[in-house]
Amino acid sequence: MTKATDAEFILLEKTPLYAEHIEAGAKMVAFAGYEMPVQYPLGVKKEHLHTRDAAGLFDVSHMGQIRLSGNEAAQYLETLVPVDVVDLPVGKQRYAFFTNEQGGILDDLMIANMGDHLFLVVNAACKNADITHLKCQLPADIAIDVLEDYALLALQGPKAADVLARFQPAVSDMHFMDIQKLEINGIECTVSRSGYTGEDGYEISVPATQAASLSQYLMACEEVEWIGLGARDSLRLECGLCLYGHDLDTSTTPVEAGLVWAISPKRRKGGEREGGFPGAEIILPQIESRDVQRKRVGLVGLTKAPVREGTVLLNAEGHVIGRVTSGTAGPTAGKPVSMGYVDAEYTALDTEIFAEVRGKQLPMLVTRMPFVPQRYYRG
Template identity: 65%
Template sequence: MAEAAGALHKTPLYDLHLELGGKMVPFAGYEMPVQFPPGVKKEHLHTRDRAGLFDVSHMGQLILRGDNAAAALEALVPVDIIGLPEGKQRYALFTNDQGGVLDDLMVTNQGDCLYLVVNAACKAQDIAHLEANLPGGIALERLDDRALVALQGPAAGEVMARLAPETAGMVFMDARRVTIDGADCFVSRSGYTGEDGFEISIPADRAEDLARQLLACEEVEPIGLGARDSLRLEAGLCLYGHDLDASTTPVEASLIWAISKERRADGVRPGGFPGADIVLEQVASKQVSRKRVGLLGQGRAPVREGAELFDAEGRAIGGVTSGTFGPSAEASIAMAYVSAEFAAPDTEVFAEVRGKRLPMRVCKMPFVPQRYHRG
């Protein structure tokens, strides 16, 4: 639901977006650029070919401090936080008592604290969830005075090394404190496009300077939310509120890999997170009524979120949660939840689009190869 324009927040890069011709739209309570003059398809392909700069300052940045901060956070996620090495980042999930996903987030061990990045639309609820469940002695700090940008694409490493040579030795999911032009930054070699890249947290008053330096590099172009969405979908990455929600367990969402082996029934610290009995039973039995799958269309017509799915006999079997025509995949692609019996690769299903039922095939994700820099 769109918010009143007067209620929307602006990121530190708002004026720069306008200067660059960004088309601004309401998103998660912020005015954000959905695209720039080249358009979504060209922005998408430029990121895959060279490097794109994304404003993700609407995301929530948080710090947890305290001697037992890792154990306290681990009690809220099915992930190994206690064993997370300093200078490393990990994908995590907040779960509820039914095993549903409240949000997905990134957690970094910065040595003296844990640094969290949470989704913009879930920021307030995540903070309330942490405040309600963290024990005494753990301090939660909001980093409202910092911006966050993502540099993504095969040229990202070369571009970053010009500004901060020490980033050249980083590999996927490494994180470190870096000084860029005198500004204290948190840099991780990560992102949400399936490409090599970096996310850079920087003081808000230095964000525009950094963005201009990056955009001055001939490889880099500004990229909006439209291409960010098509890039992450091609990479098989979930968007919270669409492909994940509080009624969906990690197993239903095909995110078993995000449940650390240390936290499983036969692990060294089994369970202990909200909904653990439900989630770990699903892990052990591999029995769920529905599964998140990838779908590949046989034609070029995009199949959008909300499209209902049917089997060959016309029985409803699920629905699409994300869908588009993938500029790099050169095909109609979608994520969907289907009844478990239809989740096997190569199963044919039919998506209803404007009264027609279009054939699609269940396929493995990602739809294009991921190219993270693993060294």
């Protein structure tokens, strides 16, 4: 008998909807310490297309949900992120990222102003590190409550609003990035009009004990299908959205990643609250000069072969100029799409470069992202 390794004894956590996934015939995989559904009997491609055409239901309960409370919670949180938190209106949320002293990205997250507290949603793989970061960096009088007893559902797609309005008509009046507390079929939830697919839709924080009931109400609607991690990844990539740990990491600055739009003007050079976040002395000059050695770009394949994460990118002379960080067949785009980092001199639109796949050099063109239009509801 061979000796088992420590890794074999690691127990994966289950979300409150685990039984629902098993009943639905999901294929479960290990992801960020959880057993998560990667696909259902419908299959990844059909799940992807269903979300684009109707409404997909995603279990994203593995994400971290955190409540920050205290008189100066917004001011202190601003010392960790390069965005405007102080002036974030009540009932609105904003995309943000934690930065380090080297200007790299520790994680990206959502920050919402709920009036009496800030509500944060962080990535599953970074959840524990983010909580530790907050506890180490924020003063003791800022309460940090991790909402372990809550699940998180995402209802995404062009029919999501019609479906959810049957249970709570007020969701129809919400715009992209609005957030509020609402009852859905008698269940008290925190609902934001947002998501990770590029489609209109909602993310719903719900008490764990009532998550299964809510999912059953939604799944009873003919427009709704369960959607797994596989389609979630291809949906977000088609819409040009980054995945932390792949397209973003601690060695990548927001300027290299093409995320300057997410850095609030008030926190930039000359702004009323200029800097004051980790890595500002690196990031702010990069914004001004745009002088970086590499940049994130969109790539479309000129052949039918998908170009996956980790693929080396070459110039016409065969020299390495970058690497793919995400890639998919592009079910809606109808062509292989990827994103990755290339040397700055190769970032002009329509520049032809080559992906090294199984010994062959496949041509690709640098292109704009998103690869398919984002359809957020802005009113």
